[in-house]
Structures are given as structure tokens and as C-alpha cells.
Amino acid sequence: MLPSVILLDTEALDRLDKRADFTAWLAVAIEELRTDVPILLLCKAGDDLSGLVRPTAIVDREIPDDTLFATACDLQRSLMRSEEARIRRMSFGRVPGYGSAPHHKGTSGLLIVGMGGRLLQVQQASQRNVEIVGAFDQQMGEDYLAQRAFDAVILDDTFDENLENLRRIRMDARFAALPVLAVAEQASDIPTLFRAGASDVLRLPLQETNLSIRLSTAIRFGKRRRLADKVLAESHKWLREQLNTGGVPQVFYARYSERAGAALAKRGLEIWEMKLLPENFSTPDDATLLAPDLYGTVLSIADATSREEDLVCFVHDVGPIAVLKSERGKARLQARINAILGHTRL
Known part of the structure; x- marks a missing residue:
């Protein structure tokens, strides 16, 4: 039977005598599945994430249970949306001369909103082919989001500012599913940020290797989401045009x-x-x-x-x-x- 989601916890993995053997077995088991299944990894800021199977998403272990379940459902739906986009492109083709909305255009990008001062650390931890843009406040961040595509957003400010910025991003239908990572100074802030719509919460202090893998995972997921959004929007236009013929x-x-x-x-x-x-x-x-x-x-x-x-x-x-x-x-x-x-x- 195909699992709805594969849930991994670094805390449990660290207790294994032969972690590498288990990871190798899991990689083979995933390869033998009939289709894509979301892989959700639980971790904390200092965990070693190297050598694991490539996850669909990574979240802090302090995520509330109800939010964890909703996240797993969202990941499964996202994979099915990407699958649907691919099927429609193969079945219906392209719309000649079709453009795309500004928030679908652009190379791989990461937007950092806030004055937390971690722009340099994020630049060092991110991939070289990712363009990083900094915004001092939410208004500037909203302007950037409207002008070009971003595959993920980091909210790097005080808890209150991050919470308000997160709320405003999620209110905009264009960015309802955009991966948003919020920085948290206190462990007690993590559940609140998750329930407000954060895709992941980065607990301070940030460890470079851990941060790098979490960023690349979020960006990869965001890029796949953006491509599916673009194809489905184009498909919708084509389907409406068929009413005239x-x-x-x-x-x-x-x-x-x-x-x-x-x-x-x-x-x-x-x-x-x-x-x-x-x-x-x-x-x-x-x-x-x-x-x-x-x-x-x-x-x-x-x-x-x-x-x-x-x-x-x-x-x-x-x-x-x-x-x-x-x-x-x-x-x-x-x-x-x-x-x-x-x-x-x-």
C-alpha cells in the first residue's frame, strides 16, 4: 500500500546503531514506490542533516501535532498538483504567446524580509545559483513579491514583526502556498509561528550546514510549486478559450x-x-x-x-x-x- 507521507525524525535516526544502513535501505524502498510520496523531515537547529534521503520538506521538531498533520496533507496535495500540471501539459499542450504573471517569472530567488541582520549568513549558506534579495520591511517585501518570482521567503525580524508579516503574506492568495521560513529567538515562539502559517521555523542560533540544507529544500519545493502554478494557469486559460470553439x-x-x-x-x-x-x-x-x-x-x-x-x-x-x-x-x-x-x- 502506498504511504500518504514518509515521516523522518533526526532524533530517532540518531539513536540507530547503523544510521547509514537504514538510510540506504530507505532510499531503495522509496525508489521502488510506484509514484512520488512526500518525505517530511523533523529536526532541530543543530541536527546533522547530511547523508539523508532528499526530503520534500523540513520542519522544526517543535511543530504542533495538528499543524504537522496539515503540513503532510499540503505536501501530498502539492505533489498531486505538480502531477496534474504535467498531465495537462502533455495532454493539452501550450497556449501560443502565453505570458505569465510577474510572481511566476524570474530565476530561482530567495527573499529575506526584516532587519534581523542574518542576510550575510543566509548568503553563505545558500546555493550560488539562487538570487537573494533583502527587504527592510513588509511593504518593501510585498513590492518585491509582486515584481518577480521567489521560491521561498525568510522572515528575519522580531517575533511580533514576523507574525504580522506572515499573516499578511498568507492573506494574499498568490502566496498562500509559498514556502515561508520564520526566524525564532525563543523556543516558545515556534508553535505560534507554525500555526500562523510558517512552512518552517529556524531556531537561533543558525548552524550553517543545517541552514543550507533547509534552505535548498524549501527553494526546491517552491520552484516546483511555482512551475505547477504557471502550467495550471496556462491550462485554465486554454480551457476557457475552448468555449469559443x-x-x-x-x-x-x-x-x-x-x-x-x-x-x-x-x-x-x-x-x-x-x-x-x-x-x-x-x-x-x-x-x-x-x-x-x-x-x-x-x-x-x-x-x-x-x-x-x-x-x-x-x-x-x-x-x-x-x-x-x-x-x-x-x-x-x-x-x-x-x-x-x-x-x-x-
């Missing part, structure tokens, strides 16, 4: 369904297809008379309320369809559409 060709849709189904099958899941026909939902008796295009209305509601990795499109000679990645997702979307149709004058 009679819908997505059936051969394209069949190609997508086959690939998406095969990818989910490796995870022990299956795709759930929902036909977005008005008769399949709870519509008011006079809805058909009031709405000039009820089919388009249902399609628009589904497009606005579904997750990015769920495909919503109009298929030529078939009609509007949503392809969900779980039965729960199908039930949730059905409930949302019913609620909006039942309480909105069309």
Missing part, C-alpha cells in the same frame, strides 16, 4: 482522462467524473426561465468553486464536465453548486 475536442479529453486515471491508480485512487447538467442539481423551479444560459452558469460555478487540480471544462458534443480526484471532492463540489443555485437569483 465548441469545447475541448473529445480526443484531447480522452487522452487527459487516461493519463490522469493511470496516475491516480498508482496512489490507489480513481478519478470521479461529474456531468455539470442542471438536472443533476437542486435548482429552483423557475431557474430555467430566469437563467439565459443555465449550463454556462453551472459550469462557471464549478470552475469558481473547484480546486485548481480538478479539471472543469466543456467537452465538444458532451457538455460541461468536472473531473475530481476523490469521491469526497465530488460530494463537496455537488454541495457547493446546490447551495449557490438554491440561494441565488439567476
